Amino acid sequence: MTLEGALVTPREFPTNRGGLCQKGWTSGALLSNPVRLTKPLLHGKPVSWDTALDFVAERIERIQGEHGRDGMAIFGGGGLTNEKAYALGKFARVALRTSQIDYNGRFCMSSAAAAGNKAFGVDRGMPFPVTDLDDADMILLVGANPAETMPPFMQHIKAGLIVVDPRRTATAERAMLHLKPAPGTDLALALGILHAVFSEGYAEQDYIEQRTHGFADAWRIAAAWWPERVERVTGVSATDQRAVARMLAKAKNAYILTARGTEQHASGTDTVNAWINLALALGLPGKPGSGYGCLTGQGNGQGGREHGQKADQLPGYRKIDDPEARAHVAGVWGVDPDSLPGPGRSAYELLDALGRPHGPKGLLVFGSNPVVSAPRATHVTERLKALDLLVVADFVPNETTALADVVLPVTQWAEEEGTLTSLEGRVLHRRPALRPPQEVRSDLEVLQELAIRLGSPAKAFPTIPEEVFDELAKASEGGIADYSGITYARLRDGEALHWPVPSREHPGTPRLFEDEFAHPDGKARFIPVDHKGPAEPPDDEFPLRATTGRVLAHYQSGAQTRRIDDLMKAVPESYVEVHPDTAERAGLTNGDMAKVESRRGEVQARVRCVPSMRPDTVFLPFHFPGENSANRLTNPALDPTSRMPEFKVCAVRLAPWGEA
């Protein structure tokens, strides 16, 4: 899009085709918003930058002196530019020398990342340009609601659409077939469809033999999940499972796409692998015009997870415990490889450890609002309060800045240069359009100032985005997400560069897997996965399943969108979608204020009776704070591989608000 003053107008671009939803149109309102943070705050009072930064540096030194390097922690965000994400990771490892860094992308796409790495040897959300979808005659969308979360994306869905979602969402309404599994049973559904594919003779035997490993072991599990058995677990009829198998198999070009509904489970990685197994059995990945992909959640969901703000990761999608990776990155950074810390705690584990005897005592937050967005939010809030030092860099006040000792006002999207990597692995250059308010600094400047105060040379933390990018490119050289051939100049020239781009002459890689997968032998892997079900199944005390998600008018924790009048007019408050009978049994009718309660907390929400809801399921959007925060309910049961919390299903009960 382009920007004049604070007015946004769309422009033609392959991913959105010139379309903007209400969030895009109104995004300019945030730039001139009166609540904008414009001065550093120390314990709530405006102070000079020097005062604020001196205070922070002094506290950091004291904490690390008393509690060791890991006494300090960093929490980043998937909305940060690649440059910021990279600089944040470097700041943690070089300036703070702490292992304790992770980010909110752990709550977003970590399961798909883990599953993609297992199956394909690489994690790039879409290993093909999004425009490839235009020619598909069948798309299976699992746990994705782009009609609300990414409306312009819907323009790429031109023919057949099958949607798997427990709710009849705006996306499901456009589908020719909508499967409504009970929340937490998607993995079983994938196994049932795989069973149907194989038993109806639709499996691509040649592809399986030539391009994959491990089918026999995966099949042995799927063999025990015949569609009639799956029906009993999921509520999706055996007939529909077979129909999906047939529709995908008969399509000339077919795609399977997954998103948060698939990933945000304690078995999220396995669940994504189950859908990848299905795609592999049908021979889709790497076949021209077909494939498997994952839809990103945040502005820089893809790039944000490639360059080192993840606990176990170094730039270029390198592993932090790989000696070669450490040597390479340490070389670029000019430090001793042995000085780099090892892997730290994952996002929820990090938040959960804050202020505990062996946990970090200080935390720097960049571009995230964990008070609203983390699972078991009440508990996370208590952990944040237990810190000796909480520093938050953001551009609008939010529920986390409200707890901070120090708030640092930083630039936002239209005020800064940087790159983002889109869901199709394409690196996009963002030019600044506006001057930031006078006292606002960029995150890169903040990191440099702090690094200097902590004893690093200024040149280790450049503040010009292009310089940071050039360093990032070097650090990523030879890694999985190799940006070494990308320059701002090439991006400014409008080149469409999809990583890996291993040299200045390399044209980029819009399509991975055409010839081989990224495992050393070039083959994809079937991962043998089995259905386990939700970590917290409903019982007599908490008989309903709650699931959470987004609405069109809001974004993430709502810190930005709740500041915009038009969006608040569209969706002013939290609500709970519930089947009319379930509401009635709880003594509620449409429009009443309800109390939704789980083992971890309770939430106030306006009742919306929705006849298409499953009677055993309620839905709450997670954009609202305080008493309305859906994450007061959610279960922090973690996926063993991705450490993703189980946002998408927990056991709850429903009652009128104000009732004991």
Next chain:
Amino acid sequence: MSPRQIVIAGYGMAGSRLAEEILRRDPEGERVSLTILGEEQHLAYNRVLLSGVVAGTMKAENVTLHGQEWHDRVRLGVSVTEIDRDTRKVTLTDGSTIGYDTLVLATGSRSWIPPVEGLFPDAPGVHTFRTLDDCEGILAAARPGAPVAVLGGGLLGIEAARGLVGRGCQVTVVHPVGHLMERQLDQAGGKVLAKQLSTLGVEVKLDAKVNGYVPGDGLKLEDGLVPADMVVVTAGVKPEIDLAVKAGIAVDRGVLIDDCLRTSDPRIHAIGDCAQHPGTMAGLVQSAWEQADVLADLLTGKNVAKRYRGTPVVTRLKARDVDLAALGEVHVDTDAEDAEVLCLNDPTRGRYAKLVVKQDRVAGAIVIGAPDAAATITQLYDSRVPVPSDRLAVLLGRALPSEATPAGSPSELPGTALVCRCNSVTKAQLVTAWRAGATDVTDLASATRATTGCGSCRDAVCGIADWLSTTT
């Protein structure tokens, strides 16, 4: 501390699952030392899929449950001949003995052959339908065009009949009772099923009194001959309880077990088809697997408080073009006083739905030819969630439109109707914008942002613009 010796007698659906579940909980064999005895020569296979093998949708090698590594874990081709409970030893068919700390009977069941003159397991042309070997025998004999009699019109008989007619055999189901699947279906349901089968080419003889079998001719009924090159006997199964009886363990129809899956000898457990628990019906894989799950927790000490309380029985036919589910109490009349009974009977189109509701919960149901309803009702039954008040919608398997569908004409659309979801634009906002001078689609888009998101509302906005241009 040495691991406890556990012997599993039987390597079918129940025994193999128990072995898996124990290995999953104790992968290093620290708690439990397992001996698994399998009578058949095959690695464990999925019996449920055998009707698929007969129907040709599945190959025999694809129904295997275990990989080759299990050859080292299981002793194939042997079974227990005797239990000595005093010395805690079992004697095997090869004459050897094994001591046990705990013995699990997972001996399954065997096909029952009704007493009919000339009908013996090894008589020419007679096949039972229970094992992979049975299946291979049936397939070898199932020549296209050949007459085949299936003796017994229960679930298995119907699946076999459906499979064989699909292979081109001329199939007659011979059933001694007045309607098919009488345990699971009421009479009307049985009729719809019979009609559906006849549409597919399967003949059904009900109330059949079989007097004899003549190899080469077929089954002699009281009222004539059913020609058959092959008779597939699916007349029911008998739990394998001989071992238990000989050892003095309490039995009824099966080996009696409690909620810990214990027999009358607390050192001996039983699961699967050979076992009889008050909470379920024998012969169902779901029960066997749930029992295996509980027993593995108990035997490995993983969760000693775990108990098996029974499995609600849901019968689901697996036969192409026949969608049938039956569960709970179905033999209840529509005028019963203690239950709400809804019934929809459409035999011409092969549809039948009966729903028995007691105290707002599903007590029983028969659903033929309505797959969505079958899925929903089964979940309501299993989860004990109250039945939605729109009972008819439940019976039909889909929610009826609860509000009027959007009117076709823009003039009838209410002002509050959301036209552009991406930008929260209602019809009223478009009308207002029009009146303020935005009198074509482009101007309406710039004024309200309708159509500028995913673009799917473009037609609706054009319709509203056309309507406004003709009315104002």
